[in-house]
Amino acid sequence: MQSLLEIKNLTKKxxxxxxxxxxxxTAVDNVSFGIKPxxxxxxxxxxxxxxTTIAKMILGFEEPTSGAxxxxxxxxxxxxxVWFTQxxxxxxxxxxxxxxxxxxxxCYFFEAVHNYKLARDKKEAQELINRKLKSVGLSFEEISxxxxxxxxxGQLQRVSIARSLLIDPSLLIADEPVSMVDASLRMSxxxxxxxxxxxxxxxxxxxxxxxxxxxxxSDRVAIMFRGNIVExxxxxxxxxxxxxxxxxxxxxxxxxxxxxKRWSGKITLSDIEHEEYLREGCKFAGxxxxxxxxxxxxxxxxxxxxxxxxxxxxxxxxxxxxxxxxERQNSQHLK
Amino acid sequence: MxxxxxxxxxxxxxxxxxxxxxxxxxxxxxxxxxxxxxTFWFHAPRNLPASWTHFLGTNSKGQDIFWQATxxxxxxxxxxxxxxxxxxxxxVLVGLVAGYRGRTxxxxxxxxxxxxxxxxxxxxxxxxxxxxxxxxxxxxxxxLLAFFGWAWDARVIxxxxxxxxxxxxxxxxxxxxxGTLKLVIKEYLPFVTPLVFSTLINNMSWAIGMExxxxxVGLTNMDIPTLGTMLQWAISYQSLLLGLWTWLLTPVIxxxxxxxxxxxxxxxxxxxxxxxxxxxxxxEK
Amino acid sequence: xxxxxxxxxxxxxxxxxxxxxxxxxxxxxxxLEIRExxxxxxxxxxxxxxTTLLKALYASIEPPLRLISxxxxxxxxxxxxxxxxxxxxxxxxxRWEYIAxxxxxxxxxxxxxxxxxxxxxxxxxxxxxGKTKKEAFxxxxxxxxxxxxxxxxxxxxxxxxxxxxxxRVTIALAALLKPRIMFADEPTTALDVVVQRGVIQLxxxxxxxxxxxxxxxxxxxxxxxxxxxxxxxxxxxxxIEEAKTEEIFGNSLHPYTQYLINSLPKFGDxxxxxxxxxxPPSLVDLPSGCPFHPRCPYAFDICTEQMPEFLDVGNHHKVxxxxxxxxxxxxAS
Numbered sequence: 001m002q003s004l005l006e007i008k009n010l011t012k013k014x015x016x017x018x019x020x021x022x023x024x025x026t027a028v029d030n031v032s033f034g035i036k037p038x039x040x041x042x043x044x045x046x047x048x049x050x051x052t053t054i055a056k057m058i059l060g061f062e063e064p065t066s067g068a069x070x071x072x073x074x075x076x077x078x079x080x081x082v083w084f085t086q087x088x089x090x091x092x093x094x095x096x097x098x099x100x101x102x103x104x105x106x107c108y109f110f111e112a113v114h115n116y117k118l119a120r121d122k123k124e125a126q127e128l129i130n131r132k133l134k135s136v137g138l139s140f141e142e143i144s145x146x147x148x149x150x151x152x153x154g155q156l157q158r159v160s161i162a163r164s165l166l167i168d169p170s171l172l173i174a175d176e177p178v179s180m181v182d183a184s185l186r187m188s189x190x191x192x193x194x195x196x197x198x199x200x201x202x203x204x205x206x207x208x209x210x211x212x213x214x215x216x217x218s219d220r221v222a223i224m225f226r227g228n229i230v231e232x233x234x235x236x237x238x239x240x241x242x243x244x245x246x247x248x249x250x251x252x253x254x255x256x257x258x259x260x261k262r263w264s265g266k267i268t269l270s271d272i273e274h275e276e277y278l279r280e281g282c283k284f285a286g287x288x289x290x291x292x293x294x295x296x297x298x299x300x301x302x303x304x305x306x307x308x309x310x311x312x313x314x315x316x317x318x319x320x321x322x323x324x325x326x327e328r329q330n331s332q333h334l335k
Numbered sequence: 336m337x338x339x340x341x342x343x344x345x346x347x348x349x350x351x352x353x354x355x356x357x358x359x360x361x362x363x364x365x366x367x368x369x370x371x372x373x374t375f376w377f378h379a380p381r382n383l384p385a386s387w388t389h390f391l392g393t394n395s396k397g398q399d400i401f402w403q404a405t406x407x408x409x410x411x412x413x414x415x416x417x418x419x420x421x422x423x424x425x426x427v428l429v430g431l432v433a434g435y436r437g438r439t440x441x442x443x444x445x446x447x448x449x450x451x452x453x454x455x456x457x458x459x460x461x462x463x464x465x466x467x468x469x470x471x472x473x474x475x476x477x478x479l480l481a482f483f484g485w486a487w488d489a490r491v492i493x494x495x496x497x498x499x500x501x502x503x504x505x506x507x508x509x510x511x512x513x514g515t516l517k518l519v520i521k522e523y524l525p526f527v528t529p530l531v532f533s534t535l536i537n538n539m540s541w542a543i544g545m546e547x548x549x550x551x552v553g554l555t556n557m558d559i560p561t562l563g564t565m566l567q568w569a570i571s572y573q574s575l576l577l578g579l580w581t582w583l584l585t586p587v588i589x590x591x592x593x594x595x596x597x598x599x600x601x602x603x604x605x606x607x608x609x610x611x612x613x614x615x616x617x618x619e620k
Numbered sequence: 621x622x623x624x625x626x627x628x629x630x631x632x633x634x635x636x637x638x639x640x641x642x643x644x645x646x647x648x649x650x651x652l653e654i655r656e657x658x659x660x661x662x663x664x665x666x667x668x669x670x671t672t673l674l675k676a677l678y679a680s681i682e683p684p685l686r687l688i689s690x691x692x693x694x695x696x697x698x699x700x701x702x703x704x705x706x707x708x709x710x711x712x713x714x715r716w717e718y719i720a721x722x723x724x725x726x727x728x729x730x731x732x733x734x735x736x737x738x739x740x741x742x743x744x745x746x747x748x749x750g751k752t753k754k755e756a757f758x759x760x761x762x763x764x765x766x767x768x769x770x771x772x773x774x775x776x777x778x779x780x781x782x783x784x785x786x787x788r789v790t791i792a793l794a795a796l797l798k799p800r801i802m803f804a805d806e807p808t809t810a811l812d813v814v815v816q817r818g819v820i821q822l823x824x825x826x827x828x829x830x831x832x833x834x835x836x837x838x839x840x841x842x843x844x845x846x847x848x849x850x851x852x853x854x855x856x857x858x859x860i861e862e863a864k865t866e867e868i869f870g871n872s873l874h875p876y877t878q879y880l881i882n883s884l885p886k887f888g889d890x891x892x893x894x895x896x897x898x899x900p901p902s903l904v905d906l907p908s909g910c911p912f913h914p915r916c917p918y919a920f921d922i923c924t925e926q927m928p929e930f931l932d933v934g935n936h937h938k939v940x941x942x943x944x945x946x947x948x949x950x951x952a953s
Contacts, residue, residue, distance in 0.1 A: 115512030
């Protein structure tokens with residue numbers, strides 16, 4: 001199956017600081033992954049790992065420092081307006097920030113219909129909008145003439161999804177869509193994403209730090225840490241049989257909804273954030289419970305283990321090593 | 336809308352200033368009934384005290400002070416309204432475009448704006464006024480003042496736009512396909528409007544003050560009655576020494592009332608629009 | 621031994637929106653009894669009134685929020701203190717020494733232009749007189765170390781630390797004067813998951829060391845499961861269920877609590893899950909009788925007419941639901 005979206009060696013560097021002391025931070029470091037049609041792909045990681053920056057680069061809001069983004073076989077130009085040309089839409093974390101508090105919510109719908117020429121007159125436009133709203137469990141009468149403050153967070157987020165569905169997108173980028181919605185209402189939105197994939201064939205890039213919801217809806221997941229993808233593969237394998245120590249940490253930090261399974265051990269957190277970005281070698285070495293000497297000197301390569309991509313020295317001696325795009329059977333020659 | 340006005344009236348400052356302002360506007364409107372042409376001299380005996388035929392007496396040029404004052408208020412208000420409105424329009428356009436576009440457009444526009452802020456306004460206006468003295472009428476004076484009044488607010492509006500640009504609804508509008516100009520007007524203008532409205536009133540105050548100053552210095556057309564020119568004539572005819580109180584005090588008192596009214600209008604409206612103070616006042620009833 | 625009691629607490633927001641008066645019934649007759657040496661959690665959706673309940677318990681009620689009726693008692697040295705009858709000065713002395721409040725987004729209280737050790741010293745100075753610079757610093761360092769935080773952070777400015785560290789430093793600051801009761805409002809919301817774990821660890825550590833009471837408000841049931849001893853579930857301004865944590869998760873009785881527990885995703889289980897249908901009611905326009913009846917699958921007539929009482933059904937498990945009395949007969953028939 002031809003992939004819908006291919007990210008190839010994407011890198012983004014930012015400069016911070018003043019004239020006197022400049023820091024170059026690599027927010028996204030040589031990231032590559034692909035997305036198939038009708039697939040839910042999760043980019044998981046804590047804040048500062050680069051997942052939002054990748055989303056911005058796909059949408060054309062930021063320009064990559066190097067690397068390529070290929071959509072439906074065609075390489076995207078710099079800052080290309082993908083929402084116009086490619087049918088890519090996005091929904092954001094804060095439903096109340098997504099809409100202008102001083103404007104009625106339906107304005108955005110009518111504007112989109114007008115700008116993308118989706119209907120010939122007002123009646124058709126209203127029908128189209130009503131259809132899209134019905135697919136998220138709302139209706140036109142419910143939202144007509146109302147301001148964002150009159151809705152709850154969960155409802156407003158669904159309105160936001162309906163708006164993005166107007167142009168029948170092939171790819172939806174959802175940046176932390178439920179982190180500001182109450183825990184008890186999250187499921188209805190998660191189920192909605194599932195429905196979009198099954199009924200409309202929409203692919204979703206789900207960006208989050210909550211692995212529990214990621215487990216619930218995704219097909220594949222990529223765990224990111226400070227700009228690198230440290231583990232990637234089918235969600236069952238990555239989350240249930242975590243290989244990279246950071247994935248394990250992330251997985252174990254989710255509080256289990258069961259008082260019988262409380263945490264026993266303690267964890268260490270990073271004190272000063274910059275340091276980790278600028279580290280030589282593996283960026284997680286400072287906090288990793290299984291760090292070795294080589295981890296502090298050399299950055300690990302991408303290694304395939306058991307169908308999963310892992311970026312960790314622990315798996316050096318493994319079956320297939322991918323170098324420069326060519327597969328090499330190394331197992332007999334490695335000690 | 337009616338509720339907003341009712342709420343505003345609960346603030347004594349608004350009630351007072353709004354009524355004063357209304358009275359002054361009515362006073363200005365009376366000028367249409369004036370039996371005398373304001374530019375003519377000697378249509379009445381000079382230096383008469385207040386009486387029933389001449390409500391505030393007459394001045395040394397033989398003009399009825401009361402009717403002169405109605406014209407004076409009318410003209411001053413016209414100048415300040417022109418100055419205020421035109422400068423707001425320029426400030427909003429410059430601020431919105433500079434804030435949203437950024438980079439070169441922003442740099443150029445802010446360079447011009449900063450230049451106008453830094454220049455010694457009074458000297459430049461005096462210079463220009465001297466040059467166009469012959470063709471100085473109400474509209475020209477208003478436009479001249481407008482040209483120098485937009486710079487400060489353009490910067491303020493620009494900073495608000497800079498912060499609005501980072502908010503997520505900007506991205507929603509972009510994703511809905513909206514172009515730059517439409518986006519800026521539909522999305523940002525509602526945020527900027529309260530600011531613009533309160534600075535409009537401030538700007539009007541400034542314009543009146545400026546006009547009075549220019550008149551005292553003798554740079555405006557002395558035949559057109561305004562608060563400033565009335566004052567200037569009164570001073571140059573030694574009304575203080577001669578005890579011609581009505582002539583001297585009429586423009587002074589009218590100006591004072593006008594300034595207080597405009598100031599209190601501006602303060603009460605901007606306080607009303609600020610949501611934080613509203614929340615505090617509620618619940619104390 | 622109860623350390624904090626609330627009796628029939630009613631606290632509403634009285635708003636004046638464009639001339640029309642709106643009353644938001646945020647805390648609509650709540651009875652609470654919190655004991656010493658326990659962690660009590662208050663759970664519920666946003667807009668159910670839990671933050672307001674916390675403010676009312678902390679006696680920080682300011683317009684437009686008003687206390688309509690009810691009382692709040694603290695028990696200090698075996699004496700009952702009615703918080704709302706205290707003067708401003710007496711309240712101030714209680715604060716931070718006896719009770720501490722950690723608001724949402726607490727990390728923003730740190731002054732960005734002074735070093736952390738200075739913040740701590742200023743804090744100490746305003747409550748404990750007569751400590752020299754060195755004594756204050758030693759006290760602070762000991763306190764920080766005990767809680768498992770590295771002492772070198774005291775020499776840093778707030779912006780040099782990570783978000784998680786700032787949150788924990790602020791919580792440690794609240795615990796500095798060893799308060800008997802600590803109120804924490806959504807301490808883990810908007811934090812990364814690993815940082816969340818660090819904060820939960822810290823709160824647990826504080827409670828173990830000081831042996832005090834922590835009242836924790838959050839909508840995240842996972843945090844409750846991991847940290848609390850007892851939980852109270854709030855819905856539309858009312859307390860509808862209260863029990864030991866194990867009871868709430870294993871044997872919840874109120875239909876809303878059941879929805880709440882069942883809608884949470886669990887690892888290893890990709891089976892479909894559902895949230896409660898509909899949305900929580902507006903606190904301005906509450907439904908008659910039990911506020912949950914429009915969304916409740918078991919609702920019957922009396923639910924629309926009368927609010928059920930908050931009754932103990934055994935084992936200190938309290939529920940406010942008609943199912944407990946009438947329901948059993950109604951379902952049987």
